[in-house]
Amino acid sequence: MFRCIIFCLFVSHVFLTAFSQNNIDYSDLNNWATIPGKDPAHLNKFIKDSTWIKKADVFYIYPTFLVDKKDTIWNISLPDSNHLKTVVKKGIKFQASAWAESGRMFAPLYRQAHIRSYHHLENGGKKALLKAYNDVREAFKFYLKEYNNGRPIIFASHSQGATHVTLLLQEFFDGKDLTDQLITAYIPGIGIDSSTFSSLPMLTKANDINGYVTWNTFKKKLNDKYEMWYKGKKAINPVTWNTSKTASRNLHKGFYYVNSKMYKNAFTTHLIDGGIWITKPKVPFRSLSAALKDYHIGDVNLFWEDIKQNSKARLKTWFKVHKNHLNKNQNKSNPK
Secondary structure, eight states, X not given: OHHHHHHHHHTTGGGGGGTGGGOOOTTSGGGEEEBTTBOOHHHHTTOSXXXXXXXXXXXXXXXXXXXXXXXXXSBOOSSOHHHHHHIIIIIIHHTGGGGTTSSEEEEEOOOOXXXXXXXXXXXXXXXXXXXXXXXXXXXXXXXXXXXXXXXXEEEEEOTHHHHHHHHHIIIIITTSGGGGGEEEEEOOSSOOOTTSOXXXXXOOSTTOOSEEEOOOEEOSSOOXXXXXXXXXXXXXXXXXXXOOSEEOGGGOOOEEOTTSXXXXXXXXXXXXXXXXXXXXXXXXXXXXXXXXXXXXXXXXXXXXXXXXXXXXXXXXXXXXXXXXXXXXXXXXXXXX
């Protein structure tokens, strides 16, 4: 089913023209959750080492927060102060923060689609998702023109955010020169199959670059969503960053929990067809996890420290391969 979603969206770019007269102005900092010159406190407190911030960029697209079943709208309207608060308090704090030391952070606000869009593609869902993607696309084009200056890029995303990053990868990177600037795209929480990209690989070594990594987190007892969306799709183990079937608890580097504390060695991770399942995390009030059907909501913060360290390992690889990059690009005058 997800293969159909990505395919239908990608071949339907004709719909983007319908939104071109109502594009968001991304030169206005108010249309970004974070961008150089506008960084929320939730992000800054995670930055102790700014070494990579001087050299690379992170483009983060947050997941679906428009999930109320009683809400009849297809897309969030902007500006929306409550939506911004949610993006900062949930998306930036618990997800984007894992990449906070990996580069300058760019997180555009976008008119994201309601969660129902994925289940009603032909009855408004596809149009809503394309409207959301058009915003992300315009934000990325603005970033490329005004800020990038040849710097390498990390994509950080989750769920609907990963949907839009996947489309960006198809449109701007897959089989194109810009791939050379791609360090890694982290696209967990969606189903990626072997036909999604023509040449962009899933990375199966911890320090590989110029490709993507993806995973989907479940409990041992798999639910219907696994069969419908993820079985048969791509996945790596986000503790070992390869296709190891099991990563023992002592290898897990850190779960950034809702109490704003980090829990190391919290669970064992098992790689399965199209996803992973983890043992019940050893954290306070762990019994509350019984109410969850799966761990999709925690695809990123369950592996917060693992992501942080892996991202830096891939940065080191990219700059080792591109030894002369700083001399060619980073020394160019760019006040932004």
